[in-house]
Amino acid sequence: MIKLENVDFSYQPQAGGIVPALSGVNLEIKPGEFVVIVGHNGSGKSTLAKHLNVLNKPTSGEVWVNEMNTKAEANLWPIRSYVGMVFQNPDNQIVSTVVEDDVAFGPENLGVDPAKIQKYVDESLEIMHLTDIRDSAPHMLSGGQKQRVAIAGVLAMRCQIIVLDEPTALLDPDSRREVLESLHRINREEKLTVVLITHYMEEAIGADRIVVMDGGKVVLQGTPREVFAQVDKIRALSLDVPMVTQIAADLYARGYDVPPDCLSEEEVVDAICRSL
Numbered sequence: 001m002i003k004l005e006n007v008d009f010s011y012q013p014q015a016g017g018i019v020p021a022l023s024g025v026n027l028e029i030k031p032g033e034f035v036v037i038v039g040h041n042g043s044g045k046s047t048l049a050k051h052l053n054v055l056n057k058p059t060s061g062e063v064w065v066n067e068m069n070t071k072a073e074a075n076l077w078p079i080r081s082y083v084g085m086v087f088q089n090p091d092n093q094i095v096s097t098v099v100e101d102d103v104a105f106g107p108e109n110l111g112v113d114p115a116k117i118q119k120y121v122d123e124s125l126e127i128m129h130l131t132d133i134r135d136s137a138p139h140m141l142s143g144g145q146k147q148r149v150a151i152a153g154v155l156a157m158r159c160q161i162i163v164l165d166e167p168t169a170l171l172d173p174d175s176r177r178e179v180l181e182s183l184h185r186i187n188r189e190e191k192l193t194v195v196l197i198t199h200y201m202e203e204a205i206g207a208d209r210i211v212v213m214d215g216g217k218v219v220l221q222g223t224p225r226e227v228f229a230q231v232d233k234i235r236a237l238s239l240d241v242p243m244v245t246q247i248a249a250d251l252y253a254r255g256y257d258v259p260p261d262c263l264s265e266e267e268v269v270d271a272i273c274r275s276l
């Protein structure tokens with residue numbers, strides 16, 4: 001569905017110079033996957049995300065989206081209607097004074113048949129549990145609700161892949177949970193492919209796969225259990241593992257019979273009880 005082959009990318013700021021941001025990135029994302037991308041500041045996560053809907057094109061190498069090469073001009077709109085992006089700041093994504101109109105903006109912009117737009121908007125509002133507030137003013141909503149409106153906008157465009165660049169970074173914990181739950185729901189029930197960039201390791205626990213970036217490269221990937229079991233490597237990359245995994249790994253290091261790759265509180269509690 002998505003394939004990056006040997007992708008290098010450098011920024012060329014107007015002030016001069018060249019800033020390398022991606023180097024030799026190879027990555028495949030399969031239909032229906034829930035992939036989380038982590039990495040410390042400046043590791044290239046946003047630059048990579050922008051390659052997925054042609055906001056960036058590789059300096060060298062290839063990016064394929066549904067077998068369309070992002071370099072071909074003719075593929076720009078087909079790719080943008082296939083891959084939707086949601087960014088960090090919900091306020092920057094609001095374009096209308098009414099929730100429903102905001103959700104309709106994406107498909108209108110893509111030139112979707114007006115007869116279909118209402119249907120797509122209704123369905124998207126329903127999926128994102130926003131039907132009750134369809135007539136509200138977006139600026140009156142909570143951060144979590146605003147991000148759900150942004151996600152509904154992507155659903156209304158009938159995108160198959162949704163790429164979110166730190167959508168929860170500015171949200172309170174309740175809103176973060178609410179957004180994450182909706183992402184898992186659309187992945188499970190609507191079969192959407194989700195690519196989520198986050199600094200919160202807890203948000204990576206439920207992923208099918210975690211991709212870890214450092215210095216513009218993919219340095220580690222695997223299931224959450226595989227990745228978080230490598231506590232020392234993760235810490236060496238200036239990242240944390242989820243709190244439960246950290247506790248399990250610390251207990252294991254002190255000789256307790258607790259698997260160091262626990263991912264849930266229940267697992268850690270069970271293991272501690274057994275070991276006592």
Ligand SMILES: Nc1ncnc2c1ncn2[C@@H]1O[C@H](COP(=O)(O)OP(=O)(O)OP(=O)(O)O)[C@@H](O)[C@H]1O
Pocket residue numbers: 011012013019020021039040041042043044045046047048
């Ligand atoms: N518009 C730009 N012009 C020049 N350099 C840039 C630009 N955007 C990003 N960079 C540089 O490219 C590299 C990768 O940045 P990128 O924003 O992709 O990292 P990131 O992993 O998303 O970081 P963060 O966690 O802070 O969002 C960094 O060295 C960054 O300074």
Ligand SMILES: [Mg+2]
Pocket residue numbers: 045046047165
């Ligand atoms: Mg970023």
